[in-house]
Amino acid sequence: MRQAFGAGVLLWVAVFLPAFLFAPRQPDKPHPLLESEQQVSATVEISRGSDSEQTLRLWEEGTVREMAVEEYLRGVLRAEMGGAFHMEALKAQTVAERTYLYYQMAAGAKAAHPSADVCADPGCCTAYLAEEGAREKWGAAFEEYEQNIRLAVSETDNQVMYYEGEPIMAVFHSSSAGVTATSGEVWTADLPYLVSVESPESADTVPNYHSVNTFSAEEFRTRFTARYPDAKLTGETAAWIKDVIHSDTGRVESAVVGGVSVTGQELRSVFSLRSTAFTVETGADSVTFRVTGYGHGVGMSQYGANTLAQEGKSWQEILQWYYTGITIDDYTGR
Numbered sequence: 001m002r003q004a005f006g007a008g009v010l011l012w013v014a015v016f017l018p019a020f021l022f023a024p025r026q027p028d029k030p031h032p033l034l035e036s037e038q039q040v041s042a043t044v045e046i047s048r049g050s051d052s053e054q055t056l057r058l059w060e061e062g063t064v065r066e067m068a069v070e071e072y073l074r075g076v077l078r079a080e081m082g083g084a085f086h087m088e089a090l091k092a093q094t095v096a097e098r099t100y101l102y103y104q105m106a107a108g109a110k111a112a113h114p115s116a117d118v119c120a121d122p123g124c125c126t127a128y129l130a131e132e133g134a135r136e137k138w139g140a141a142f143e144e145y146e147q148n149i150r151l152a153v154s155e156t157d158n159q160v161m162y163y164e165g166e167p168i169m170a171v172f173h174s175s176s177a178g179v180t181a182t183s184g185e186v187w188t189a190d191l192p193y194l195v196s197v198e199s200p201e202s203a204d205t206v207p208n209y210h211s212v213n214t215f216s217a218e219e220f221r222t223r224f225t226a227r228y229p230d231a232k233l234t235g236e237t238a239a240w241i242k243d244v245i246h247s248d249t250g251r252v253e254s255a256v257v258g259g260v261s262v263t264g265q266e267l268r269s270v271f272s273l274r275s276t277a278f279t280v281e282t283g284a285d286s287v288t289f290r291v292t293g294y295g296h297g298v299g300m301s302q303y304g305a306n307t308l309a310q311e312g313k314s315w316q317e318i319l320q321w322y323y324t325g326i327t328i329d330d331y332t333g334r
């Protein structure tokens with residue numbers, strides 16, 4: 001499944017639940033240890049591996065490059081969120097990325113790149129932006145943003161979200177329309193940690209939170225019939241679109257267009273809408289979509305995470321807000 005990519009729109013890979021062995025511990029609670037015990041604790045930490053010691057193979061522009069997980073996560077964070085978000089949102093995003101990485105690696109190499117764990121194509125895996133690319137893109141803001149990126153990764157070193165002992169499919173999106181979508185609304189499977197929750201971002205804090213796409217009747221017909229040639233789009237424009245059904249979370253589930261039944265996601269794709277949270281109006285010679293939010297709507301909303309962070313929530317609280325029933329712990333699966 002492909003869709004137009006924008007910042008923070010992580011795309012679907014097949015659901016696969018790896019069988020990890022998992023030893024629970026409490027990594028985030030500082031204990032009043034004696035100095036010698038701290039020494040021991042540090043040694044144990046190293047033997048478990050951390051972002052700088054774990055490696056992966058990244059497929060980018062036709063070559064496979066082995067790199068530390070730390071470097072990879074910085075690249076994904078630069079591409080998927082950038083360096084301007086609140087630090088707690090950046091940390092939440094980093095842990096989502098790390099979790100998604102290990103979830104993907106447990107599923108095994110994809111047919112698209114059998115010799116690499118992940119690629120830099122957001123239509124396949126996750127977007128990636130190397131340091132040099134960010135330096136060009138961010139200009140004068142580079143030093144500040146890069147410092148934030150590095151801090152977010154190092155301060156959440158090796159932390160991963162688990163559900164029933166396995167790293168979760170930690171998908172995320174840019175912004176939601178009041179509430180997030182369930183995984184079953186967008187893909188085939190309902191997952192217990194990807195249920196609909198409230199998301200606090202609004203037009204005050206999200207650029208282009210509301211967007212409008214208007215097509216002339218002719219444009220609408222041309223676009224739709226290119227994908228669905230059986231559609232009969234003749235006569236009154238007002239009669240072209242029928243039976244628009246919204247889900248419980250306010251997104252378009254399905255509609256009948258020119259006699260052809262399509263899903264909200266198919267309409268989103270055909271008309272390049274920013275999300276499936278839309279209403280549709282037909283005029284005498286036009287069709288208008290009014291859209292809220294950006295992305296598939298499942299899992300963490302990046303702008304919602306930023307709002308929660310500004311309200312004083314920690315990265316752990318943000319992740320527990322968006323991923324229901326998860327625990328956060330060291331990664332121990334390799």
Ligand SMILES: [Zn+2]
Binds near residue numbers: 112113120121126
């Ligand atoms: Zn890939």
